[in-house]
Amino acid sequence: xxxxxxxxxxxxxxxxxxxxxxxxxxxxxxxxxxxxxxxxxxxxxxxxxxxxxxxxxxxxxxxxxxxxxxxxxxxxxxxxxxxxxxxxxxxxxxxxxxxxxxxxxxxxxxxxxxxxxxxxxxxxxxxxxxxxxxxxxxxxxxxxxxxxxxxxxxxxxxxxxxxxxxxxxxxxxxxxxxxxxxxxxxxxxxxxxxxxxxxxxxxxxxxxxxxxxxxxxxxxxxxxxxxxxxxxxxxxxxxxxxxxxxxxxxxxxxxxxxxxxxxxxxxxxxxxxxxxxxxxxxxxxxxxxxxxxxxxxxxxxxxxxxxxxxxxxxxxxxxxxxxxxxxxxxxxxxxxxxxxxxxxxxxxxxxxxxxxxxxxxxxxxxxxxxxxxxxxxxxxxxxxxxxxxxxxxxxxxxxxxxxxxxxxxxxxxxxxxxxxxxxxxxxxxxxxxxxxxxxxxxxxxxxxxxxxxxxxxxxxxxxxxxxxxxxxxxxxxxxxxxxxxxxxxxxx
Amino acid sequence: xxxxxxxxxxxxxxxxxxxxxxxxxxxxxxxxxxxxxxxxxxxxxxxxxxxxxxxxxxxxxxxxxxxxxxxxxxxxxxxxxxxxxxxxxxxxxxxxxxxxxxxxxxxxxxxxxxxxxxxxxxxxxxxxxxxxxxxxxxxxxxxxxxxxxxxxxxxxxxxxxxxxxxxxxxxxxxxxxxxxxxxxxxxxxxxxxxxxxxxxxxxxxxxxxxxxxxxxxxxxxxxxxxxxxxxxxxxxxxxxxxxxxxxxxxxxxxxxxxxxxxxxxxxxxxxxxxxxxxxxxxxxxxxxxxxxxxxxxxxxxxxxxxxxxxxxxxxxxxxxxxxxxxxxxxxxxxxxxxxxxxxxxxxxxxxxxxxxxxxxxxxxxxxxxxxxxxxxxxxxxxxxxxxxxxxxxxxxxxxxxxxxxxxxxxxxxxxxxxxxxxxxxxxxxxxxxxxxxxxxxxxxxxxxxxxxxxxxxxxxxxxxxxxxxxxxxxxxxxxx
Numbered sequence: 001x002x003x004x005x006x007x008x009x010x011x012x013x014x015x016x017x018x019x020x021x022x023x024x025x026x027x028x029x030x031x032x033x034x035x036x037x038x039x040x041x042x043x044x045x046x047x048x049x050x051x052x053x054x055x056x057x058x059x060x061x062x063x064x065x066x067x068x069x070x071x072x073x074x075x076x077x078x079x080x081x082x083x084x085x086x087x088x089x090x091x092x093x094x095x096x097x098x099x100x101x102x103x104x105x106x107x108x109x110x111x112x113x114x115x116x117x118x119x120x121x122x123x124x125x126x127x128x129x130x131x132x133x134x135x136x137x138x139x140x141x142x143x144x145x146x147x148x149x150x151x152x153x154x155x156x157x158x159x160x161x162x163x164x165x166x167x168x169x170x171x172x173x174x175x176x177x178x179x180x181x182x183x184x185x186x187x188x189x190x191x192x193x194x195x196x197x198x199x200x201x202x203x204x205x206x207x208x209x210x211x212x213x214x215x216x217x218x219x220x221x222x223x224x225x226x227x228x229x230x231x232x233x234x235x236x237x238x239x240x241x242x243x244x245x246x247x248x249x250x251x252x253x254x255x256x257x258x259x260x261x262x263x264x265x266x267x268x269x270x271x272x273x274x275x276x277x278x279x280x281x282x283x284x285x286x287x288x289x290x291x292x293x294x295x296x297x298x299x300x301x302x303x304x305x306x307x308x309x310x311x312x313x314x315x316x317x318x319x320x321x322x323x324x325x326x327x328x329x330x331x332x333x334x335x336x337x338x339x340x341x342x343x344x345x346x347x348x349x350x351x352x353x354x355x356x357x358x359x360x361x362x363x364x365x366x367x368x369x370x371x372x373x374x375x376x377x378x379x380x381x382x383x384x385x386x387x388x389x390x391x392x393x394x395x396x397x398x399x400x401x402x403x404x405x406x407x408x409x410x411x412x413x414x415x416x417x418x419x420x421x422x423x424x425x426x427x428x429x430x431x432x433x434x435x436x437x438x439x440x441x442x443x444x445x446x447x448x449x450x451x452x453x454x455x456x457x458x459x460x461x462x463x464x465x466x467x468x469x470x471x472x473x474x475x476x477x478x479x480x481x482x483x484x485x486x487x488x489x490x491x492x
Numbered sequence: 493x494x495x496x497x498x499x500x501x502x503x504x505x506x507x508x509x510x511x512x513x514x515x516x517x518x519x520x521x522x523x524x525x526x527x528x529x530x531x532x533x534x535x536x537x538x539x540x541x542x543x544x545x546x547x548x549x550x551x552x553x554x555x556x557x558x559x560x561x562x563x564x565x566x567x568x569x570x571x572x573x574x575x576x577x578x579x580x581x582x583x584x585x586x587x588x589x590x591x592x593x594x595x596x597x598x599x600x601x602x603x604x605x606x607x608x609x610x611x612x613x614x615x616x617x618x619x620x621x622x623x624x625x626x627x628x629x630x631x632x633x634x635x636x637x638x639x640x641x642x643x644x645x646x647x648x649x650x651x652x653x654x655x656x657x658x659x660x661x662x663x664x665x666x667x668x669x670x671x672x673x674x675x676x677x678x679x680x681x682x683x684x685x686x687x688x689x690x691x692x693x694x695x696x697x698x699x700x701x702x703x704x705x706x707x708x709x710x711x712x713x714x715x716x717x718x719x720x721x722x723x724x725x726x727x728x729x730x731x732x733x734x735x736x737x738x739x740x741x742x743x744x745x746x747x748x749x750x751x752x753x754x755x756x757x758x759x760x761x762x763x764x765x766x767x768x769x770x771x772x773x774x775x776x777x778x779x780x781x782x783x784x785x786x787x788x789x790x791x792x793x794x795x796x797x798x799x800x801x802x803x804x805x806x807x808x809x810x811x812x813x814x815x816x817x818x819x820x821x822x823x824x825x826x827x828x829x830x831x832x833x834x835x836x837x838x839x840x841x842x843x844x845x846x847x848x849x850x851x852x853x854x855x856x857x858x859x860x861x862x863x864x865x866x867x868x869x870x871x872x873x874x875x876x877x878x879x880x881x882x883x884x885x886x887x888x889x890x891x892x893x894x895x896x897x898x899x900x901x902x903x904x905x906x907x908x909x910x911x912x913x914x915x916x917x918x919x920x921x922x923x924x925x926x927x928x929x930x931x932x933x934x935x936x937x938x939x940x941x942x943x944x945x946x947x948x949x950x951x952x953x954x955x956x957x958x959x960x961x962x963x964x965x966x967x968x969x970x971x972x
Contacts, residue, residue, distance in 0.1 A: 091537060103538070204538045238540060322771055324766075335536070374764045
């Protein structure tokens with residue numbers, strides 16, 4: 001049969017494979033064909049090995065024929081952001097620094113996907129070392145927004161979101177340190193989930209800011225995101241910050257979500273909806289969403305997150321401080337870019353890092369080094385940690401009054417490509433997503449509308465408490481079912 | 493002008509564990525370069541540390557044995573600096589919440605130089621746990637790095653600047669080493685780099701409160717070298733100060749062959765290590781109950797053991813100190829002492845005979861062929877006169893050589909002491925008969941000549957006659 005990739009989800013593909021209507025080879029071949037056709041325009045991938053994908057698909061089909069398949073998702077392709085390690089594949093983090101570096105091991109999420117028969121389909125473009133909100137800070141090329149090629153797909157997991165939106169792959173794993181899964185998902189009209197900190201093992205995720213990083217799925221719909229979360233979450237002995245999984249199947253939670261949000265309290269932080277803070281289209285979308293939630297039976301309550309205004313400053317201190325240490329290992333000694341004209345060790349360090357890193361990465365390393373320096377450490381790093389505690393408490397207090405929080409993802413629709421040149425302006429656009437990382441809680445981005453004159457999608461954010469994914473996914477699913485945007489796909 | 497010496501020691505001790513601090517690579521020594529490595533201990537992108545709880549437990553035990561406070565909450569931190577032996581260019585260590593705080597080491601007795609030391613407690617500031625760095629090897633035109641050592645669990649033990657002589661430093665270190673060995677924390681073999689020590693040393697005019705300029709001594713490969721280096725450094729600093737010179741803060745290396753130190757580097761501006769909590773590891777909590785449970789597992793401290801040897805076995809303090817200096821030796825003695833009614837004689841044999849032979853053969857107590865049981869048996873045979881002390885030495889030599897049981901050797905060689913009267917009597921009679929001149933001397937009052945007769949009888953009996961019995965019989969015969 002012909003497969004309509006544009007709307008195909010993981011759960012549908014799983015049914016088609018189970019019924020024998022399609023094979024994994026056919027599925028993967030169709031995706032490969034689509035990639036070959038549209039990838040030159042989108043540029044969502046940085047690595048793609050057709051041969052190995054087809055080989056894995058053949059193996060999957062053989063397993064299935066023998067009835068030895070690894071569960072119902074065996075043979076379905078999934079791609080990963082270019083900072084998740086896959087054994088023997090390059091893992092460059094979108095950086096020249098790691099251009100020729102291959103991973104000697106699988107990330108835990110990759111191991112878990114492979115164990116279920118998923119085929120690792122390729123590697124998605126990203127802002128270098130996950131530092132950026134546009135996918136333009138890649139050392140390869142900028143990725144385009146599949147809805148409007150003049151707009152950015154968001155970042156840093158822009159390649160993942162664009163690939164899913166353009167139906168080059170049914171789903172992808174991104175990483176979210178300050179909104180890097182949720183914001184590109186919103187910009188590309190797909191679903192992006194940032195799980196609770198510790199829910200998903202970070203082993204094999206090249207660290208940007210270790211206390212904030214979390215791997216999350218980017219998918220066509222909430223159900224697929226839930227399926228992937230089921231696959232990748234749970235305690236991992238290789239990541240001592242990972243958490244035990246409670247006895248719940250998120251995919252089942254989504255399937256039985258129903259069509260009502262009766263009894264659910266949705267909080268709207270008063271600090272988020274001040275005059276002029278939001279683009280008109282975003283404001284209108286939020287108002288419409290609020291209305292829809294009420295119609296679905298939810299109660300809207302006002303909550304307060306009084307320390308929100310310090311979140312951005314606190315985030316850019318903590319994240320860069322951790323990054324300055326995390327990225328110190330890229331020095332040209334053991335692996336990665338090594339400058340060829342250095343006369344001594346000191347020069348080797350300086351030149352390798354000067355040549356290997358892009359401007360935004362250098363900026364953040366410098367910032368992080370500065371805030372940890374003696375004499376400044378207490379005023380910046382320590383203060384930021386205190387603010388972080390207050391922000392966490394803000395959310396704890398808010399969740400005493402509501403089940404979930406409704407918020408925008410970005411204050412504006414996707415930026416025009418090549419226009420966001422002032423880094424501070426770019427940082428400011430993270431305002432609605434970073435608090436979730438600082439608090440270590442979970443958040444999801446669900447497509448909500450299309451800005452007609454720009455032909456770009458918008459997404460709303462639902463935020464849940466720590467380990468509150470069940471509630472979060474349920475509400476996201478009911479919302480998704482009642483928005484019509486689900487039926488729209490980019491015209492490619 | 494008289495000067496006070498102020499010394500602080502910074503000791504690094506590798507903890508004996510199967511695997512490294514944050515990965516499962518074996519923490520072994522002497523492997524081919526870069527064979528005990530993995531993505532974690534070479535700092536590959538994406539890896540995360542997993543703490544080795546055995547190393548943490550041993551650090552806490554070391555702390556308890558040194559009388560440290562064990563805080564309920566500890567954490568790891570990152571210490572940043574760039575060097576090729578640092579796989580991540582930051583070291584996972586502990587900054588403000590180490591596992592152990594404020595301990596002490598009791599020193600007393602005779603120092604290494606032979607002089608008596610003032611009994612005192614040297615306080616330690618802290619003991620913290622960290623990962624060891626790799627080993628750099630420099631060749632003529634390039635350098636190599638061996639990451640086998642990278643990530644091996646390492647304790648850093650920092651003393652307060654309360655040590656005031658080379659003897660005290662030596663005593664502090666031997667006591668520390670003893671504790672580590674007693675608790676099975678480390679073998680502290682300096683040659684293998686299992687124990688490393690940096691010395692901070694300064695002089696100040698006697699009575700002055702402020703410290704003088706601090707010099708750091710490095711490259712110290714044995715306790716003996718540390719003792720020598722400290723004395724040499726005290727002299728060097730004193731000479732400069734007495735001649736009106738000024739010291740500069742610097743790091744000096746010690747050349748033990750030439751018995752001099754050399755300038756390594758003048759202290760540059762202080763390093764900024766930019767410490768911050770390790771986000772990849774959660775803080776570690778110990779309840780009071782956890783600590784109490786660990787205390788139950790603690791081995792007996794060497795000092796306590798020595799006291800027990802004095803009170804239970806009647807050893808002199810000196811003998812007890814010698815025997816407890818090494819845990820395995822102390823255990824060996826302790827085992828044997830339980831099987832003899834003459835533990836004091838056993839101690840003499842262990843100290844004079846056994847230790848000498850071990851040193852001659854250049855082996856450790858673990859490698860000795862004589863079991864502690866057999867050693868006790870030998871002492872028993874001597875103490876109940878089955879064999880004489882002299883024969884005992886012959887038997888011991890063979891035991892040391894072959895590991896045979898003493899009764900077997902005695903039986904094979906027919907060495908049983910003769911206390912049997914008729915047999916001794918015949919030897920006594922023979923000796924009196926053959927030495928009329930000495931008999932005459934005895935009779936004229938030179939009774940000391942009796943020892944001559946004893947010697948003759950022993951010779952005739954080939955050493956087997958019981959000397960006491962011989963003496964007694966000689967006396968009665970000669971006096972008759």
